[in-house]
Each structure stands twice: as structure tokens, then as C-alpha cells.
Amino acid sequence: MEKLKSVIPDPLKQIIFESNPDDLSFTCSSLLEFFNHLPLFHQMVRDLTDPEMGLCAKNKEAALKDKAKGNECFSKRDYPNALHFYSQALRVAPTDAEDMKKNLVGMLYVNRASALHKMGLFLECLRDSSRALTISPSSAKAWFRRAKANASLGNYKDATEDLNVSLKMETSLNGKRQIESELRMILDQSKQISGILEEPNDGNSEILGDEPLQIKLHSVCTATKGRGMASLSDIPQATLIHKEDPYAAIILKQCRDTHCHFCFNELPADTVPCTSCSVPLYCSVQCQLQAGGYDLCNHLRRCEFPENLSDELEDYVRQVTSVGIFSSNNEHSAEHRHECQGVHWPAVLPSDIVLASRVMMRYTQQQGHCSVDFNIHGILDLCHNYGKLSPESKLELHIYSIILSYCLEHICELKLLRSAVIASQIVILLSQIRVNSMAIVRMKIPDLKGRLDHDITSTVEQVRVGQAVYAVGSFFNHSCQPNVHAYFLSRTLYVRATEFVATGHELELSYGPQVGQCACKDRQQLLKDRYLFICQCSGCARLNPSDLFISAYRCTKPNCYGVVLDSCVAKYEKQKLNNSCGTLETRRTLKQKADMLDDDIKKVAHHLFRQTCQNGQCEPGRCWSCGSYHDIEASRATIVKAEICVSRLQEAIASNGVPFTALLDALKSIDILRMHLHPYNKRIAEVEDNVAQAFCLVGDLQAALDHCRASVEILEKLYDPNHIVIGNELIKLVSVQLSMGHHIAADDMDRLAAIFSRYYGSHADIIFPHLQYLKQRNLQTS
Numbered sequence: 001m002e003k004l005k006s007v008i009p010d011p012l013k014q015i016i017f018e019s020n021p022d023d024l025s026f027t028c029s030s031l032l033e034f035f036n037h038l039p040l041f042h043q044m045v046r047d048l049t050d051p052e053m054g055l056c057a058k059n060k061e062a063a064l065k066d067k068a069k070g071n072e073c074f075s076k077r078d079y080p081n082a083l084h085f086y087s088q089a090l091r092v093a094p095t096d097a098e099d100m101k102k103n104l105v106g107m108l109y110v111n112r113a114s115a116l117h118k119m120g121l122f123l124e125c126l127r128d129s130s131r132a133l134t135i136s137p138s139s140a141k142a143w144f145r146r147a148k149a150n151a152s153l154g155n156y157k158d159a160t161e162d163l164n165v166s167l168k169m170e171t172s173l174n175g176k177r178q179i180e181s182e183l184r185m186i187l188d189q190s191k192q193i194s195g196i197l198e199e200p201n202d203g204n205s206e207i208l209g210d211e212p213l214q215i216k217l218h219s220v221c222t223a224t225k226g227r228g229m230a231s232l233s234d235i236p237q238a239t240l241i242h243k244e245d246p247y248a249a250i251i252l253k254q255c256r257d258t259h260c261h262f263c264f265n266e267l268p269a270d271t272v273p274c275t276s277c278s279v280p281l282y283c284s285v286q287c288q289l290q291a292g293g294y295d296l297c298n299h300l301r302r303c304e305f306p307e308n309l310s311d312e313l314e315d316y317v318r319q320v321t322s323v324g325i326f327s328s329n330n331e332h333s334a335e336h337r338h339e340c341q342g343v344h345w346p347a348v349l350p351s352d353i354v355l356a357s358r359v360m361m362r363y364t365q366q367q368g369h370c371s372v373d374f375n376i377h378g379i380l381d382l383c384h385n386y387g388k389l390s391p392e393s394k395l396e397l398h399i400y401s402i403i404l405s406y407c408l409e410h411i412c413e414l415k416l417l418r419s420a421v422i423a424s425q426i427v428i429l430l431s432q433i434r435v436n437s438m439a440i441v442r443m444k445i446p447d448l449k450g451r452l453d454h455d456i457t458s459t460v461e462q463v464r465v466g467q468a469v470y471a472v473g474s475f476f477n478h479s480c481q482p483n484v485h486a487y488f489l490s491r492t493l494y495v496r497a498t499e500f501v502a503t504g505h506e507l508e509l510s511y512g513p514q515v516g517q518c519a520c521k522d523r524q525q526l527l528k529d530r531y532l533f534i535c536q537c538s539g540c541a542r543l544n545p546s547d548l549f550i551s552a553y554r555c556t557k558p559n560c561y562g563v564v565l566d567s568c569v570a571k572y573e574k575q576k577l578n579n580s581c582g583t584l585e586t587r588r589t590l591k592q593k594a595d596m597l598d599d600d601i602k603k604v605a606h607h608l609f610r611q612t613c614q615n616g617q618c619e620p621g622r623c624w625s626c627g628s629y630h631d632i633e634a635s636r637a638t639i640v641k642a643e644i645c646v647s648r649l650q651e652a653i654a655s656n657g658v659p660f661t662a663l664l665d666a667l668k669s670i671d672i673l674r675m676h677l678h679p680y681n682k683r684i685a686e687v688e689d690n691v692a693q694a695f696c697l698v699g700d701l702q703a704a705l706d707h708c709r710a711s712v713e714i715l716e717k718l719y720d721p722n723h724i725v726i727g728n729e730l731i732k733l734v735s736v737q738l739s740m741g742h743h744i745a746a747d748d749m750d751r752l753a754a755i756f757s758r759y760y761g762s763h764a765d766i767i768f769p770h771l772q773y774l775k776q777r778n779l780q781t782s
């Protein structure tokens with residue numbers, strides 16, 4: 001990309017830098033013309049599209065090498081590495097390759113099943129054995145391995161059936177003896193215990209019992225944010241208001257080896273690779289098929305079905321070898337298939353560019369042909385903000401659009417894809433993706449089970465795993481004080497009202513930053529950089545206490561809760577104060593607002609809301625309440641020194657070993673921060689949180705609890721007390737208390753559950769399974 005950029009002549013760059021949507025056909029045709037005569041460009045396209053150069057194709061030799069390494073590890077009882085090499089071999093093994101006259105993929109599944117069994121991963125072993133059988137239904141070894149897995153899971157009936165089929169398939173006398181002995185053992189065991197068991201899971205069984213959608217939404221035109229979503233009726237808190245599958249989605253590069261490329265859930269040990277190339281990994285055959293896998297099914301139709309079975313065993317074999325295999329969902333089948341030719345471009349180009357190709361391929365698939373006259377505005381009726389892109393971004397989108405049209409041409413076999421019209425439409429599509437695509441996130445939660453006494457104050461984190469375009473979900477505007485919450489199960493978007501919303505009121509979610517999370521100026525900057533707009537939400541337009549506290553210094557006068565702001569923050573907040581006093585809100589409504597706040601905040605807010613805009617006390621460095629002067633520069637210098645000790649503590653926490661001196665220094669730092677910063681400044685909460693985590697690691701749970709509480713008390717001033725951030729903090733607090741053997745009052749547990757159901761409704765237990773676990777632990781301590 002940089003090389004290409006550097007050879008584009010400056011005058012051409014300049015017209016692209018200054019272009020607006022109406023200029024795109026001219027700018028794209030100029031760049032296309034330039035690239036057409038540029039050998040470097042053609043070389044680059046060749047590298048990206050030539051299967052001979054691609055490293056993503058299947059490769060039998062590489063698979064055999066990995067299989068041999070796997071076998072070697074297995075014979076040395078190094079099962080984790082055997083698992084690794086078998087998985088690697090499966091990723092690159094062509095589905096029709098043979099080794100010793102047997103299907104290589106089938107053999108690899110059996111071998112991996114053996115390693116999984118040795119590692120005690122019985123369900124995974126069962127699934128791999130079943131996969132081997134869909135390919136080679138006559139494999140005695142695969143039936144035997146399946147029997148072992150079923151027996152380990154306590155599923156003796158199936159284990160017996162598996163062994164009966166295995167016995168029929170086995171040709172050697174020794175093998176038959178081994179199966180018979182296993183059969184006797186299992187019959188013995190099954191007499192002693194009868195049980196049930198887990199079925200192989202080749203689907204997303206996680207999403208059960210979905211709630212019905214009863215709310216009708218409609219699109220509205222807003223004064224400052226373009227189109228938005230509103231409701232046609234009153235919406236009670238916690239109501240599910242929208243559910244949608246993506247138009248197109250893609251996994252992020254950093255998650256390629258850790259998360260399923262279709263449903264984005266974490267990968268199990270028995271990953272299922274793509275049948276045609278070596279890039280995607282899936283958590284199940286179901287996901288593989290939905291993303292566009294097909295070869296395995298074709299193969300299955302060709303392969304031999306075992307003969308000489310009783311009617312009963314034949315039914316059983318049919319049942320096992322067809323588990324979920326054929327239920328492909330055509331709606332998604334174009335998603336990966338067009339990229340699946342072992343060529344480089346889908347693996348190398350940035351995710352949002354490949355996502356654009358998925359949007360285009362889905363559209364052409366819907367049209368029933370690979371068309372040159374497609375109208376991208378017709379694909380997605382979304383805003384693009386092209387005119388607001390930075391000059392550099394405009395140039396990048398131009399270059400990528402032309403590269404992508406060349407790459408897609410190899411799939412569509414249509415030279416006309418290289419037209420300036422198509423390139424300009426791709427530029428708009430890429431801008432639409434930048435503005436409208438959503439990050440699919442997963443919660444990363446510390447595993448509390450069995451380790452409540454260790455690292456229980458780790459933060460619940462949201463990890464970005466994918467990027468997707470939702471045709472309707474994109475109409476929700478952003479607010480830094482949202483009234484709806486978006487989350488994902490598999491790749492489905494769910495939107496839920498987090499508060500009562502009256503008929504006709506706009507429904508807004510947060511694109512990222514929220515009041516309480518960072519200062520207004522930082523939220524505005526982030527939204528401008530990432531989504532190209534100046535936020536006009538009520539949280540940014542009006543004064544709110546959280547924005548004053550979050551980065552404020554404390555007043556030098558004892559017992560004064562007034563805020564002291566630096567010049568940067570003061571400029572923003574004064575502007576809001578002016579707006580509020582002048583036009584939008586009268587002082588009377590501000591006063592009413594102050595009356596509704598909690599007692600501590602009132603101390604600041606009452607005084608604040610009595611201020612007039614002309615009041616000189618809102619100057620930087622002056623307390624907004626009493627006007628006392630605070631030397632912010634001197635405070636900053638002291639805080640920088642204190643932060644050095646905090647960084648040391650964080651490093652110690654990351655390495656899981658916290659020296660006592662590091663803890664003592666950090667405690668002194670908290671005192672310094674408290675001396676200089678406003679009592680509700682977010683930095684104090686963050687450091688209290690770090691210290692709580694450190695105390696957990698050294699085993700002083702009482703101190704951990706105290707610091708955890710100190711952190712929560714501050715966050716409760718910055719966020720709504722029922723905000724999900726407070727819920728996440730309460731989880732930590734409750735976990736520490738439970739590990740100390742304390743019983744948690746029912747009210748606290750109820751508060752926790754109420755917050756989670758407000759944001760996740762009936763899905764709360766799926767997203768936070770340990771909520772149930774904490775409740776159970778609490779019952780045990782009572």
C-alpha cells in the first residue's frame with residue numbers, strides 16, 4: 001500500500017484528497033488509468049490473486065508432515081502437541097487426499113480424537129470421531145474411538161452400538177479381540193451405572209429460547225443526526241427491541257486462530273477447518289457449512305456405506321454419520337466461498353476491505369448473477385460521510401477499491417468490474433462500512449470457578465472479535481447516554497432498552513464512549529476520529545456532573561466539593577453551561593435536575609447550577625463552587641511522580657507477583673492522588689481497582705474488599721447507579737466477599753441480577769454464566 005501510495009503523482013493525489021462524492025467517477029477513472037499503466041500495481045495484483053503464489057491453499061505434503069509430527073508427539077505421550085500438529089494437518093489437508101489408501105482428513109480426525117481422549121476432552125473426542133465417520137463410515141478405528149468417548153461420557157448404550165459396528169468393520173483377528181474385550185468392559189460398567197449424556201454438538205445450541213420481539217420501530221428524521229430509530233409505543237425497561245443477523249461479517253485478523261470464523265465464539269480444542277482453503281477455523285461443522293463449506297458433503301455422498309449390518313445397526317450408522325451435516329444455510333453460503341481459492345487477498349487485505357467484498361458477493365448472489373451494473377447505494381441504504389474523511393483516508397479507499405475490483409474480477413471472471421463506476425461505488429461502500437459497521441464483541445471474564453481466591457478483581461473486558469454490517473441496526477444513532485444496549489449472541493445483534501422509553505422518543509445506543517467512561521472532549525474526539533461526526537447527543541450538549549468530576553482537581557479549601565478544571569476541560573464545560581443557561585434549558589430546570597441528584601453530588605451541583613454564565617469562577621484553575629485557586633501545574637508534576645509507582649504495581653500484577661514494597665508505594669500514590677484530585681476523579685477509582693487486584697494476589701482479601709469498595713463508590717458518582725459498569729464492579733465485590741466466606745445480602749444479589757437483566761434480559765445467564773455460579777456459591781455460604 002505504502003509503495004503504491006508513494007508512486008501516485010502529487011497532482012492526482014491532490015484531486016483525490018480534495019474530492020467529494022460527486023467527483024468520484026473522475027478521481028477513480030484517473031487513478032484506474034494510472035494503475036493500468038503501472039507494472040508495480042499489476043505485480044501486486046498478481047501476488048494477491050495468483051493461486052500459485054498463495055500460501056492459503058491446501059497442501060497434502062504439509063499435512064503429511066504435520067501428521068507425522070503429531071504421531072511422534074502422540075507416541076511420546078505429548079498429547080497437547082499431538083493435538084496441535086493434527087489440527088495443523090487438518091487445516092491444510094485436501095479433503096480428497098489419501099494416505100495409505102485411506103482418506104487423510106478422516107484419519108486425522110481419528111488421530112486427533114485419540115489425543116483428545118488422552119487429554120480427557122471426551123466431548124471433543126466424540127465430535128471428532130463422528131466427523132471421521134461422516135467421511136469414512138466403515139472405519140473400525142473411528143467407531144472404536146467413538147465408543148471410547150461415549151463410554152467416558154457415560155453413554156454406554158451408544159458406546160455398545162459403536163463397538164458393535166466397529167466389530168463388523170474390523171478385519172484383523174487381534175482387532176476383533178480388542179473390540180470384544182472393550183465390549184465386555186462396557187457392558188459391565190453399564191450394569192453398574194446408567195446415565196445420560198452429552199450429545200455431540202455440531203451446532204450453536206447455546207442460543208435457546210429466544211424472546212419474542214413485540215416492539216415496532218420506525219425510522220425518523222432527526223434535526224442533528226440524520227435518520228434515527230424511534231418506537232411506535234412506550235417501551236418498558238429491559239425490553240428486547242431489535243434482533244438481526246448481519247448482512248455480512250468477518251473475523252478480525254488477531255482472532256483468526258482463537259475464535260470461530262462464523263459464529264465468533266471461542267474455538268474449542270476440536271476445531272473444524274475450512275474444506276477448501278487453509279485459513280478459516282470453525283467451532284463446528286454447522287458453522288463451517290453456514291460459512292460456505294461444501295466439499296465434505298460431496299465426498300460423503302461418494303463414499304461407501306458399510307455393508308452386512310443388521311437393520312438396527314444400519315439405522316444407527318445413518319444417524320451417526322449424518323449428524324447436522326447437511327443442514328447448510330444457503331443465506332450465508334457466499335460469505336467465504338468466493339475467497340476460498342487459496343489466493344492471498346482475503347488473508348492479506350484489511351478486514352473491512354474483505355468485508356466489502358462479502359457485501360458485494362452477497363448482493364450479486366441475491367441478484368442471481370455477477371453483475372457489473374450493481375448499484376451500491378441500492379445494496380445498503382446507509383450514510384457514508386465520504387466528504388468528512390481525511391485526505392489520506394480518501395486516497396486509501398481509492399487504492400483499495402481498485403485493488404478489490406481486480407481481485408473480485410478473478411472470481412467473477414468479468415473484465416468490466418474494472419470500471420471507474422464500479423470503483424467509485426466501492427469507495428462509497430468502503431466509507432459506509434467505516435461509518436456503519438459494528439464491532440462484534442465477546443465478554444472476557446476471569447474464570448471464577450475454583451479460583452475465587454485468586455485474581456477475582458480482574459476487570460470484565462469486552463474483546464472485539466469481528467466486524468459486521470447490519471442493514472437495520474445501522475440506523476440507531478449514537479448517544480453518550482444511551483437508552484438502548486447492543487450485544488451479540490453468535491453473530492446476531494440484539495438491542496434492548498435499558499430504561500423506559502416513551503412513544504416516539506429516539507432510541508440511541510452507544511458506539512463506544514459513554515458519559516462516566518471518559519471526559520466529554522475525549523468522547524467527541526474518539527467519535528470524530530472513528531465515525532467522522534461531531535457528537536450532538538444530550539450527554540455532550542448539556543452539562544452533567546459526571547463530565548465535571550471525571551478529570552477534575554480538588555478544591556484547596558477543606559470540605560469544599562467544588563470542581564477545579566484544567567483549561568481544556570473548562571472550555572468544553574463552560575460552553576455547555578452557556579448553551580444550557582442561554583437557550584435549551586432554563587436555570588429552573590437545571591435546579592430541578594440538581595434536586596434529583598444524590599447528596600454528595602448536590603454539594604457540587606447545586607452550587608454549580610446556581611452559577612450564571614458570566615461567573616468568573618468557571619475559569620480554569622478556579623473552584624467552580626467557591627472560587628479558590630488551585631495550582632494545577634504543581635499538582636500535575638506531583639501526580640506524574642505518583643503514577644510511576646502505579647505503573648510499577650500494574651507491571652507486578654501482570655507478572656502475577658506483587659512485592660510488598662510495590663503495594664506500599666501504590667498506597668502512598670493513592671494518598672497523593674486524593675490530595676490533588678477531586679474525590680470523584682476517575683483516576684482514583686482506577687488506581688483503587690489496581691490496588692484491590694494486587695491485594696487479592698497477595699491474599700489480603702479484606703484490604704482488597706476495602707479498595708474495591710472505594711473504587712465502586714467513585715464509579716457510582718460517575719455513572720447511573722444501575723449502569724452495567726457498576727454491575728461489573730459489583731461482580732468483583734461479591735466475588736471477594738464470597739471468597740472470604742461472607743454471605744451476600746439478598747438485596748445486593750438482587751441488585752446485581754437486576755442490572756444484568758436490564759442490559760441482557762433473559763440472555764444474562766448466557767453472557768455471564770458466572771452470575772449463576774455466584775448465586776450458587778452464595779447459597780452455599782448461607
Ligand SMILES: C[S@@+](CC[C@H](N)C(=O)[O-])C[C@H]1O[C@@H](n2cnc3c(N)ncnc32)[C@H](O)[C@@H]1O
Nearest residue numbers: 225226227383436474475477478533535536537
Ligand atoms: C450508523 S449511522 C446512523 C444512521 C444515520 N443517522 C443515517 O442517517 O443513516 C451513523 C451516522 O449517524 C450520524 N450520527 C449518529 N449519532 C450521532 C450523534 N450523536 N451526533 C451526530 N451525528 C450522529 C453521523 O453522521 C454518523 O456517522
